[in-house]
Amino acid sequence: MSKPQLPIIADLSALPRIPDPVPSPSNEPSLDDLTLQFTQALSDIRSKLPKELQNPKVGIVCGSGLQGLAEILQDRIEVPYNEITGFGESTVRGHQSCLSFGFLGPSRTPVVAQLGRFHAYEGFPLHQVVYPIRIMKLLGCKASIITNAAGGLNEQNKVGTILTILDHISLPSMTSMNPLIGQNRETLGPRFPPMSDAYDFELRKQAFRSARELGFEKGVLKEGVYAWVAGPTYETKAEQRFLRAAGADAVGMSTVPEVIAARHAGMKVLVLSLITNIVVATPYRSAEDAVDAEVNGTTKEGEEEEKEDEVANHQEVLDASAKRADDMRALVEKIIEKSYGGEAK
Numbered sequence: 411m412s413k414p415q416l417p418i419i420a421d422l423s424a425l426p427r428i429p430d431p432v433p434s435p436s437n438e439p440s441l442d443d444l445t446l447q448f449t450q451a452l453s454d455i456r457s458k459l460p461k462e463l464q465n466p467k468v469g470i471v472c473g474s475g476l477q478g479l480a481e482i483l484q485d486r487i488e489v490p491y492n493e494i495t496g497f498g499e500s501t502v503r504g505h506q507s508c509l510s511f512g513f514l515g516p517s518r519t520p521v522v523a524q525l526g527r528f529h530a531y532e533g534f535p536l537h538q539v540v541y542p543i544r545i546m547k548l549l550g551c552k553a554s555i556i557t558n559a560a561g562g563l564n565e566q567n568k569v570g571t572i573l574t575i576l577d578h579i580s581l582p583s584m585t586s587m588n589p590l591i592g593q594n595r596e597t598l599g600p601r602f603p604p605m606s607d608a609y610d611f612e613l614r615k616q617a618f619r620s621a622r623e624l625g626f627e628k629g630v631l632k633e634g635v636y637a638w639v640a641g642p643t644y645e646t647k648a649e650q651r652f653l654r655a656a657g658a659d660a661v662g663m664s665t666v667p668e669v670i671a672a673r674h675a676g677m678k679v680l681v682l683s684l685i686t687n688i689v690v691a692t693p694y695r696s697a698e699d700a701v702d703a704e705v706n707g708t709t710k711e712g713e714e715e716e717k718e719d720e721v722a723n724h725q726e727v728l729d730a731s732a733k734r735a736d737d738m739r740a741l742v743e744k745i746i747e748k749s750y751g752g753e754a755k
């Protein structure tokens with residue numbers, strides 16, 4: 411039989427170009443270009459807003475399935491990303507792509523909500539992931555309230571628990587992926603910002619006061635440590651055990667780059683993570699034991715069948731978010747009312 415003929419590719423440059431999949435801060439625009447981009451973006455946004463919304467006090471980042479947060483904004487105005495210089499377009503199912511401006515709560519606090527965030531796993535460089543946070547800062551936001559859907563590593567927490575994040579572990583930024591790598595923007599913040607105080611204590615207390623006022627059952631709002639993984643793969647069992655042993659209560663693929671950029675720029679930060687799935691490692695099945703049992707004829711009925719391990723999936727995350735979305739909305743509204751409803755803090 412003759413061998414099949416393979417086509418000979420003479421010119422490699424004729425092959426379709428695949429974009430660099432590794433997010434690298436080194437392909438960031440120069441400081442001058444970035445300053446121009448920021449200036450243009452601010453004017454793109456402000457040209458679409460009435461004066462009272464041009465300087466929002468708080469920036470809210472809406473996580474997976476939590477985009478409904480924007481529905482409670484009064485006199486809402488949406489500015490699509492493709493009308494703002496320097497914005498990308500979020501590619502994740504269940505995420506929109508706009509900044510939503512409006513007033514929140516009885517005191518009508520002006521806020522901006524980011525609907526559709528950029529993740530490293532989509533291939534976005536980190537300077538792009540944190541671009542909306544820097545725009546929020548430049549618009550005048552004093553605080554950033556960041557929400558996300560996360561996997562629960564602590565067996566004490568159930569699906570539907572909301573964690574007020576008090577610290578993070580970021581293996582990507584401890585090794586190579588930090589949005590501040592590259593030339594420092596002195597006008598935004600210092601070269602070496604601390605992160606040991608990243609999660610604002612006053613805002614965390616307001617979260618717990620608000621939960622009480624809203625009548626949340628004890629245990630719905632808790633505290634914990636968030637571990638950022640680059641994704642898009644969910645964790646292996648060994649990774650789950652590793653992160654838990656390192657002290658993480660929740661794991662997710664977002665938020666930490668935004669927290670770093672917000673703290674660098676001097677904004678206060680509150681992070682609320684909704685536990686949407688449980689990632690407590692189940693024991694391995696031993697193939698060796700299974701074969702020993704086969705050989706010895708001691709396999710118990712039903713044991714030959716492959717038992718499916720519970721694996722995380724994106725639909726489960728969206729479903730769990732939808733169930734708690736109203737509580738998250740009410741909580742964020744109450745925290746902002748209590749913290750920023752009166753005079754600017």
Ligand code: HPA
Nearest residue numbers: 559560561661662663722
């Ligand atoms: N792992 C990582 N990210 C996630 C998870 C998870 O289990 N759930 C929601 N986001």
